[in-house]
Amino acid sequence: MNLNKPELEGTAHLLDELDKKLMVLLRDGRTLIASTNLRTWSYIRLSRGYMWVNEYGDIPRGVFIVRGENVVLLGEIDIEKEDDLPLTEVSVDDILDAQRKEQELKQEKQRLLSKALKERGILQRCKKTVFRIAKLIPPIREKIEAELETISKNFEDEVEERTKHLTYVTSLPENRLSKEEILNKLNQNLNLGEYDWKSGLVSGAVYYFSQDLIDIISEVYGKTSYTNPLHADLFPGLCKMEAEVVRIAASLFHGDEKACGTMTSGGTESILMVCKAYRDYAREVKGIKRPEMVVPTTVHSAFDKAAQYLKIRVRSVQLDPETCQVNIKAFRRAINCNTVMLVGSAPNFPYGTMDDISAISELGLRYNIPVHVDSCLGGFLTCFMEDAGYPVPLCDFRLPGVTSISADTHKYGFSSSVILYRHPKYRHHQYTVTTDWPGGVYGSPTVGGSRSGGNIAVCWATLLNFGREGYVTATRDIIHTTRYIEKGLRRMKGIFIFGQPATSVVAIGSNDFQVYRLSSALKELGWNLNVLQFPSGIHICITHMHTQPGVADRFLKDVRDSLGEILKDPSIPVEGKMAIYGVAQQLPDRSIVGDFTRRFLDSMYYIPKRNNK
Numbered sequence: 360m361n362l363n364k365p366e367l368e369g370t371a372h373l374l375d376e377l378d379k380k381l382m383v384l385l386r387d388g389r390t391l392i393a394s395t396n397l398r399t400w401s402y403i404r405l406s407r408g409y410m411w412v413n414e415y416g417d418i419p420r421g422v423f424i425v426r427g428e429n430v431v432l433l434g435e436i437d438i439e440k441e442d443d444l445p446l447t448e449v450s451v452d453d454i455l456d457a458q459r460k461e462q463e464l465k466q467e468k469q470r471l472l473s474k475a476l477k478e479r480g481i482l483q484r485c486k487k488t489v490f491r492i493a494k495l496i497p498p499i500r501e502k503i504e505a506e507l508e509t510i511s512k513n514f515e516d517e518v519e520e521r522t523k524h525l526t527y528v529t530s531l532p533e534n535r536l537s538k539e540e541i542l543n544k545l546n547q548n549l550n551l552g553e554y555d556w557k558s559g560l561v562s563g564a565v566y567y568f569s570q571d572l573i574d575i576i577s578e579v580y581g582k583t584s585y586t587n588p589l590h591a592d593l594f595p596g597l598c599k600m601e602a603e604v605v606r607i608a609a610s611l612f613h614g615d616e617k618a619c620g621t622m623t624s625g626g627t628e629s630i631l632m633v634c635k636a637y638r639d640y641a642r643e644v645k646g647i648k649r650p651e652m653v654v655p656t657t658v659h660s661a662f663d664k665a666a667q668y669l670k671i672r673v674r675s676v677q678l679d680p681e682t683c684q685v686n687i688k689a690f691r692r693a694i695n696c697n698t699v700m701l702v703g704s705a706p707n708f709p710y711g712t713m714d715d716i717s718a719i720s721e722l723g724l725r726y727n728i729p730v731h732v733d734s735c736l737g738g739f740l741t742c743f744m745e746d747a748g749y750p751v752p753l754c755d756f757r758l759p760g761v762t763s764i765s766a767d768t769h770k771y772g773f774s775s776s777v778i779l780y781r782h783p784k785y786r787h788h789q790y791t792v793t794t795d796w797p798g799g800v801y802g803s804p805t806v807g808g809s810r811s812g813g814n815i816a817v818c819w820a821t822l823l824n825f826g827r828e829g830y831v832t833a834t835r836d837i838i839h840t841t842r843y844i845e846k847g848l849r850r851m852k853g854i855f856i857f858g859q860p861a862t863s864v865v866a867i868g869s870n871d872f873q874v875y876r877l878s879s880a881l882k883e884l885g886w887n888l889n890v891l892q893f894p895s896g897i898h899i900c901i902t903h904m905h906t907q908p909g910v911a912d913r914f915l916k917d918v919r920d921s922l923g924e925i926l927k928d929p930s931i932p933v934e935g936k937m938a939i940y941g942v943a944q945q946l947p948d949r950s951i952v953g954d955f956t957r958r959f960l961d962s963m964y965y966i967p968k969r970n971n972k
């Protein structure tokens with residue numbers, strides 16, 4: 360390595376005390392910015408090489424530029440005396456020595472990190488094993504079973520309480536019921552539930568409610584419920600409508616004429632399908648037999664579901680705690696020769712933040728790995744936001760590395776879901792084809808076989824009924840309301856907002872009190888928000904229901920009033936049902952949380968033992 364005379368002379372100026380950013384003005388007119396907010400020797404990649412920053416404690420002492428084999432000393436800097444920055448030379452030996460030290464330090468850090476991870480892994484595994492073995496010990500097993508039975512009983516009691524004024528139909532009625540009797544029972548069932556979602560007191564769940572639209576889709580479903588798109592020869596019109604839905608969606612996400620896809624029953628099925636497509640593509644084209652996907656920790660749990668169904672290993676990458684976007688450096692490090700797909704959310708469910716899709720797209724191109732953008736939640740907002748006056752970063756096929764997008768027409772598109780691919784070669788691997796079945800050659804594009812064509816027709820009719828203008832207006836109203844709520848919340852003491860909400864989800868946390876207390880307080884006032892964990896938080900997903908006059912102001916007032924009460928004594932722990940979320944996060948054995956959840960799912964099918972008919 361050669362040390363040149365300092366041809367790149369210049370001066371360094373402290374730009375930002377907090378971030379310890381330096382601006383280096385070179386004599387030849389160029390400017391470099393270097394962050395020195397690092398404890399030890401480190402380098403920062405710049406467009407034209409590397410800049411080395413030598414720090415002792417907090418004081419950066421020298422800045423060097425390494426270009427190829429040449430090292431150029433830029434200056435020795437004492438940030439205490441930023442006006443007087445002498446440019447002095449250092450010897451090659453100094454630099455090499457420093458590099459060696461840095462290397463040693465890096466190795467030491469890596470050794471410590473892998474030791475810590477190993478120990479943590481060992482600790483986790485030990486804990487898991489201890490719990491697994493402990494659960495086999497009869498008295499402990501009995502105790503756990505007894506606890507789970509109590510939990511089941513509590514869930515069942517809730518069902519009993521909720522439905523105590525109704526009877527259950529538990530066998531076929533001997534004689535057919537009349538239309539009136541059926542509609543009567545239907546209404547009784549629909550009226551169950553304590554939350555007033557029609558007044559906009561619920562996060563997400565119902566994205567749009569309009570009697571006009573309901574009238575149209577009721578008629579459309581009525582005309583198409585009996586159709587079965589599995590039989591394309593019998594119902595070619597249904598295939599035509601599905602093709603049109605896919606084409607409309609592909610255009611909205613800026614796909615070219617090769618872009619293609621299928622409709623599915625919902626976001627989870629779209630995700631399941633894209634994971635299958637990429638797993639099978641990678642096996643056939645690249646010979647990958649142990650497939651892995653790299654995803655942010657915030658990616659929807661449907662990816663875990665797909666991974667469990669399809670035997671794909673999930674590499675979850677941590678977020679940048681400030682932005683709540685996936686940490687791109689860590690994301691890159693998680694890629695290996697078994698990676699079959701990279702995933703980013705636009706936006707994610709928990710915080711509503713959008714990952715840096717452009718950076719993920721570049722990684723996809725660099726390593727030749729397909730990139731999926733999960734826009735299930737916000738896709739039918741992001742593609743209208745620019746026209747609605749709220750531009751968002753690129754997150755569709757305009758980014759060359761993006762190879763697929765999932766977007767739920769049943770959320771802001773208000774009916775079912777689509778999975779889109781940049782190229783048909785991926786969609787081919789989504790299909791399931793069996794050629795040797797005695798029942799005939801069988802091919803199906805998605806999970807379902809026979810299914811009602813009604814869902815296709817309803818989605819198609821909804822898209823046509825809104826039209827571009829309808830979606831832009833709905834998007835404008837939803838984003839305007841979200842920004843209004845976000846702004847109001849940011850002004851309140853005792854809470855903070857996670858990252859920068861990209862579309863319609865605003866997530867709230869607190870450093871001052873247990874944030875689930877806010878959730879409990881709002882529940883008392885009729886609100887139903889989503890609960891987040893690791894770290895604790897709550898979120899509201901703004902839908903068209905919240906754009907009704909007065910809803911946003913009522914929400915802000917209720918949050919403000921609740922905070923007023925809570926902050927009188929921030930130390931009070933959360934009580935009641937919400938306390939369970941807090942406790943669940945502390946449990947090292949996640950299998951208990953899993954058992955608990957299974958009991959809840961069981962309770963959905965529970966039928967009270969009383970005078971049922």
Ligand SMILES: Cc1ncc(COP(=O)(O)O)c(C=O)c1O
Nearest residue numbers: 625626627659661707708735736
């Ligand atoms: C970002 C994201 N992806 C996927 C899904 C899964 O969609 P679905 O519930 O329709 O299966 C959701 C659902 O909320 C979501 O928010």
